Amino acid sequence: MSRLLLLTSFLLSGQLYAQDTYAHQISAYREERKLSLSKPSHSPLKTQEALAKLRYFAPDAAFRVVATVQLTPEAAPIDLAYAFAGMPTSQMKPYALLSFTLKGTRCQLTTYQDIPKQGQQPDSELNLLFKDATSGKETYGGGRSLGITTADIKNGQVVLDFNKAHNSWCAYDPSFFCPIPPKANWVSIAIEAGEKAYGETN
Numbered sequence: 001m002s003r004l005l006l007l008t009s010f011l012l013s014g015q016l017y018a019q020d021t022y023a024h025q026i027s028a029y030r031e032e033r034k035l036s037l038s039k040p041s042h043s044p045l046k047t048q049e050a051l052a053k054l055r056y057f058a059p060d061a062a063f064r065v066v067a068t069v070q071l072t073p074e075a076a077p078i079d080l081a082y083a084f085a086g087m088p089t090s091q092m093k094p095y096a097l098l099s100f101t102l103k104g105t106r107c108q109l110t111t112y113q114d115i116p117k118q119g120q121q122p123d124s125e126l127n128l129l130f131k132d133a134t135s136g137k138e139t140y141g142g143g144r145s146l147g148i149t150t151a152d153i154k155n156g157q158v159v160l161d162f163n164k165a166h167n168s169w170c171a172y173d174p175s176f177f178c179p180i181p182p183k184a185n186w187v188s189i190a191i192e193a194g195e196k197a198y199g200e201t202n
Helices: 002-038
Strands: 064-071 078-080 090-102 105-114 125-130 144-149 157-161
Touching (some): 090 157, 144 157
Antiparallel strands (some): 064 090, 064 157, 078 090, 090 105, 105 125, 125 144
């Protein structure tokens, strides 16, 4: 019995250590993002007071999933609407369909790529915009985004860590304009991970 208790204690300690390490990794990522947000001269978050209003869900490794990737090279470009009526649309090309299971629910999201100007190479940065059941409640009503690159896709898979989901600048200042997620990227579940609505209390 003592050996069983010792083994159980060892396994639990390992799990707690892994969770603690992961939480520190997410906290470090968020601090780096805060720093990057404060640097641009036109940033809406130039002051420590403004940065202090950034709010997040507690890190939760359950919201880190592996998605299968189906590239969509033949897909036609689509027009992404902006949050404010009367703004011109932003045209992007569907790059890949991402399929994954989160909280027992099968989900699909499309990631988009900016259309390069003539003579330019396609951008490696991909746009993964989404809404979920927290949008307009705990999180910004215009949806959030998750940064991935073409290099993140390996062997037909990509890691999606929703603990790194963040708001666009229009969530901090209405004078900025951001495209909203297309309806195909609205998921029914609550993704209680990543950045919360700006200025809301935890």
